[in-house]
Structure formats: structure tokens, C-alpha cells
Amino acid sequence: MEYEVVIGLETHVQLKTKSKMWCGCANQYGAEPNTNVCPVCLGMPGVLPVPNDEALRKTVLTGYLLNCEIPRFAKFDRKNYFYPDASTANGFVEFEFNGGLSRVRITRAHLEEDVGKLTHFERTSGVDFNRAGVPLMEIVSEPDITSADMAYEYLNALKDILIYGGVSDCDMEKGMVRCDVNISVRPVGSQALGAKIEIKNMNTFSGVRRAAEYEIARQIGVVKQGGKLIQSTRRWDDVTGVTEEMRTKEDAHDYRYFPEPDMMPLAPTDAWLAEVKALVVELPLARKQRFIREYSLPAGDAETFKNDVPLGNYFENIAKQSKNPKAVANWVINNLRAKLSESSSRREEALTEESETDQSLLTSAATSVTLANLKFKPEALLELVALVEAKTISSAAAQQVFTEMFDTGKAPAVIVQEKGLAQVSDTGALEKFCDEAIAANPNPVADYKAGKLAALNSLKGQVMKLSKGKANPALVGEILEKKLKG
Numbered sequence: 001m002e003y004e005v006v007i008g009l010e011t012h013v014q015l016k017t018k019s020k021m022w023c024g025c026a027n028q029y030g031a032e033p034n035t036n037v038c039p040v041c042l043g044m045p046g047v048l049p050v051p052n053d054e055a056l057r058k059t060v061l062t063g064y065l066l067n068c069e070i071p072r073f074a075k076f077d078r079k080n081y082f083y084p085d086a087s088t089a090n091g092f093v094e095f096e097f098n099g100g101l102s103r104v105r106i107t108r109a110h111l112e113e114d115v116g117k118l119t120h121f122e123r124t125s126g127v128d129f130n131r132a133g134v135p136l137m138e139i140v141s142e143p144d145i146t147s148a149d150m151a152y153e154y155l156n157a158l159k160d161i162l163i164y165g166g167v168s169d170c171d172m173e174k175g176m177v178r179c180d181v182n183i184s185v186r187p188v189g190s191q192a193l194g195a196k197i198e199i200k201n202m203n204t205f206s207g208v209r210r211a212a213e214y215e216i217a218r219q220i221g222v223v224k225q226g227g228k229l230i231q232s233t234r235r236w237d238d239v240t241g242v243t244e245e246m247r248t249k250e251d252a253h254d255y256r257y258f259p260e261p262d263m264m265p266l267a268p269t270d271a272w273l274a275e276v277k278a279l280v281v282e283l284p285l286a287r288k289q290r291f292i293r294e295y296s297l298p299a300g301d302a303e304t305f306k307n308d309v310p311l312g313n314y315f316e317n318i319a320k321q322s323k324n325p326k327a328v329a330n331w332v333i334n335n336l337r338a339k340l341s342e343s344s345s346r347r348e349e350a351l352t353e354e355s356e357t358d359q360s361l362l363t364s365a366a367t368s369v370t371l372a373n374l375k376f377k378p379e380a381l382l383e384l385v386a387l388v389e390a391k392t393i394s395s396a397a398a399q400q401v402f403t404e405m406f407d408t409g410k411a412p413a414v415i416v417q418e419k420g421l422a423q424v425s426d427t428g429a430l431e432k433f434c435d436e437a438i439a440a441n442p443n444p445v446a447d448y449k450a451g452k453l454a455a456l457n458s459l460k461g462q463v464m465k466l467s468k469g470k471a472n473p474a475l476v477g478e479i480l481e482k483k484l485k486g
């Protein structure tokens with residue numbers, strides 16, 4: 001019997017807000033333990049919590065970004081605070097998978113608050129309450145995911161959307177994204193869901209993929225051997241690469257939600273909702289598709305601009321004015337991006353060598369080049385593309401021009417002039433070089449006449465040398481052919 005996989009994900013994301021959910025304590029990673037705390041976030045009685053408007057806005061914004069319905073009335077329960085949901089099941093995340101587009105429906109996104117962080121030391125344990133009360137959004141998917149790889153792609157797509165929307169920084173290393181993975185298997189064609197097995201508290205997407213792969217194989221193995229799976233919770237051990245049972249449904253707690261007596265229910269006004277809706281941005285996938293459509297870019301280039309938003313914006317600003325956006329993309333991706341990363345890695349190098357206090361290195365590193373402080377103007381890149389298109393300069397010379405304009409900010413035409421890089425397209429001059437090359441190289445000439453057409457390249461090379469690299473190669477080829485055939 002063949003089995004199919006059913007996966008649903010509950011993803012917890014820390015919201016990017018200045019303060020915590022119910023108090024003014026900073027929502028800040030990496031502070032000394034228990035320094036961002038107060039009676040409210042420590043859960044002391046008798047306090048008067050005030051909901052964080054920024055957190056509410058970001059949750060509702062997420063609802064819009066995920067195509068969810070936004071409730072007109074929400075009450076605060078002890079566990080769930082506020083949730084845009086997809087009551088008509090039209091909330092979804094769309095993403096590229098297996099060469100096509102996949103869609104995972106979103107059940108709901110709701111707002112909670114994070115809890116303190118337990119750290120185990122050698123002999124004792126400590127709790128850091130800095131994280132307690134940080135706005136935490138839970139995004140629950142429908143069980144639409146059918147493989148470990150698909151779960152991985154869904155999570156990446158979700159993360160991109162949240163970063164684009166400014167909802168969360170989604171920094172995995174800082175624990176800003178965690179998820180619970182619900183996995184079951186069932187015979188192909190069966191409608192009933194198998195026993196739901198949940199893997200708790202995953203904090204990397206690659207971990208989710210590995211854990212799901214392991215768990216799928218384990219579950220299919222169990223049922224194939226006639227065993228029975230029961231609803232349970234498991235833990236993933238990233239080192240040994242296995243899941244272990246934590247508890248079964250029998251000893252699971254019965255969670256009940258109590259309406260929060262101190263909290264006023266929320267009924268967002270039309271004006272407030274309109275303000276949030278105005279924050280909706282173009283989604284990553286839509287941006288990639290638009291770049292392919294509007295600028296005729298290959299998928300790889302569009303993907304680069306999807307992943308690097310500032311670089312994509314920079315490209316788009318120039319491409320709008322260019323007749324050859326693909327050429328602009330090539331310069332931006334192959335040359336500009338390489339130069340920028342060179343500059344930033346030099347800066348990092350300088351910073352790590354700080355102890356040696358090489359002052360000159362530090363000074364130059366302090367002025368590391370970024371998109372924001374480029375020496376040349378965007379129009380210069382347009383001009384460079386035009387110079388190559390008009391065959392005024394060769395592509396090799398264009399590389400030289402780019403380096404110079406990146407370093408000095410001089411206009412391409414000025415650099416071409418100063419360095420004498422203009423291609424020679426004057427046929428009179430080129431004919432002279434061709435005659436010289438033919439006279440000086442009888443062997444390739446004989447080879448070419450005997451039918452070895454590749455011998456033309458050797459003659460072309462001679463002409464380029466005679467012209468000091470400035471001859472227009474296409475014209476040279478034409479002239480040589482004409483002369484040798486005539």
C-alpha cells in the first residue's frame with residue numbers, strides 16, 4: 001500500500017515592536033537577563049495592562065498579507081488575543097515549489113505573548129523574563145502540505161512575506177521564529193486523517209525538513225509493520241537526527257480559554273483598518289513575477305532581486321529608463337553586487353583585525369561602499385550600457401570603465417576619453433590593421449583559404465593586438481572575411 005503525507009504547521013513569530021505586548025518594557029534581544037521586566041510582564045496581580053497598538057497593527061497587517069478576513073470584533077482570552085482568520089478559508093500563502101506554484105491555506109493568525117526563556121546550567125536552571133510578554137504571533141496553516149520539502153518552502157515563503165511587510169525580522173538565530181509541525185500519514189486515496197503527531201518547538205527550517213523526513217519514514221514504517229500510531233507529541237533531537245515521544249494524548253492538558261476580565265474587547269474602526277491596509281506591500285512572489293514580466297528577466301535574476309530588496313529597487317529605478325533592462329541587471333548583479341560585497345568583506349576583515357589597530361585600514365573600512373553611498377549616479381550605469389550597445393566600447397573595456405566609475409564616480413564618457421578606450425570602428429583604420437595582419441601571418445591565411453574557418457580567429461586576435469584592443473571585433477571579422485574571400 002502507498003501512503004501519503006499530511007502536514008500542518010503552527011508557526012510562532014516574534015513581532016518587530018519597540019515594546020512588549022502589555023507594558024512599556026523594551027522588546028529587545030540580547031539584553032542582560034531580567035533587565036527588561038516590570039510587574040505587568042512578570043504577571044503580577046493588580047496591574048492594568050494596555051494592549052500594544054503596534055502589535056495589533058502588525059497582526060492585522062499579516063492578516064492582509066496572507067489574504068485573511070479581518071474580524072470586526074475580537075476579545076482577549078487568556079491565551080489568544082486577537083486574530084485575523086480565514087473563516088471562509090481564503091487566507092493562503094502562495095509559493096514556488098517543484099517548478100510550479102503551490103498554495104497552503106491559512107487557518108488563522110493570532111496574537112499571543114512570548115514566555116520567559118528557561119536556560120539550563122550545569123547544576124541549576126535560570127529563567128530570563130526579558131522575552132516574557134514579547135508580542136508573539138501564531139500562524140496556523142491548514143494541513144495542505146504534502147512533503148518535508150514543501151514544508152521547508154512554505155516556511156521560507158512565509159518568512160519572506162513577514163520580512164517584506166516589516167512584521168518581524170524573523171531572525172532564526174535569535175529565536176524569533178519557532179514552529180510546531182503536525183504530521184500524519186494515510187493510505188493514498190483515504191480521506192480520513194491519520195493519528196496526528198506533533199513535533200514541538202522547532203527553531204530552524206532545515207531542522208523542520210529533517211525532522212519531517214525522519215518522522216514520515218518512521219510513521220510509514222510503523223503502519224507497514226502492522227503497528228498503530230496514536231496522537232502524541234514528539235521532540236526532535238538535532239544531533240542524533242531522531243524524534244522521541246514526549247507525551248501521548250492521554251496525558252495532554254486540557255486547555256481552556258478564559259475571557260480576560262481586565263481587557264476591553266477590540267472593535268477596530270474603519271479608519272484604523274484603512275491605515276493598516278495602507279501598509280500592505282507587494283509580496284515577494286508577486287515581485288519576482290513582475291520583474292520577469294516587466295523587464296524580461298530570467299528567473300534567476302528576478303530571484304536575486306526578490307531576495308535582495310534594496311538591490312532590486314536600485315535595479316528597477318534604472319531599468320525603468322533603459323531599453324535594455326537585461327543588460328542593466330547583468331551590471332547590477334555581476335559587477336555592482338560583487339563590488340559591494342568585496343567592500344563589505346574588507347570592512348569586516350578590518351573590524352576583526354581591530355586589535356592590531358591598523359588605522360588606515362579602519363578609516364577606509366569606515367567608508368565601506370553601500371548602495372546608499374555609491375560614488376557614481378544611477379544614470380552612469382545607463383550611459384555605460386548605452387556605450388556598449390552603440391559599440392563605442394568593447395565589453396572588456398566596459399569592465400574597466402565600471403571599475404573606474406565605481407572607484408572615482410567619474411562619468412563613463414569621461415573615463416573612455418581619458419583612457420582612450422573608444423573602439424575603433426573607422427573602417428579605413430581597421431582595413432589598414434587587417435592588411436597588416438594578413439601580410440604578417442601567411443600560415444593562418446593559407447589555413448583559412450584551405451577551409452579551416454577557425455583560422456580567422458587567430459587573424460582577428462592579431463588585429464586586436466595591433467589596435468591595442470580597441471578594434472571593433474565584429475567589424476574586424478567582416479573586413480577580414482571580405483579580404484580573404486576576395
Ligand SMILES: [Zn+2]
Nearest residue numbers: 023025038041
Ligand atoms: Zn514589562
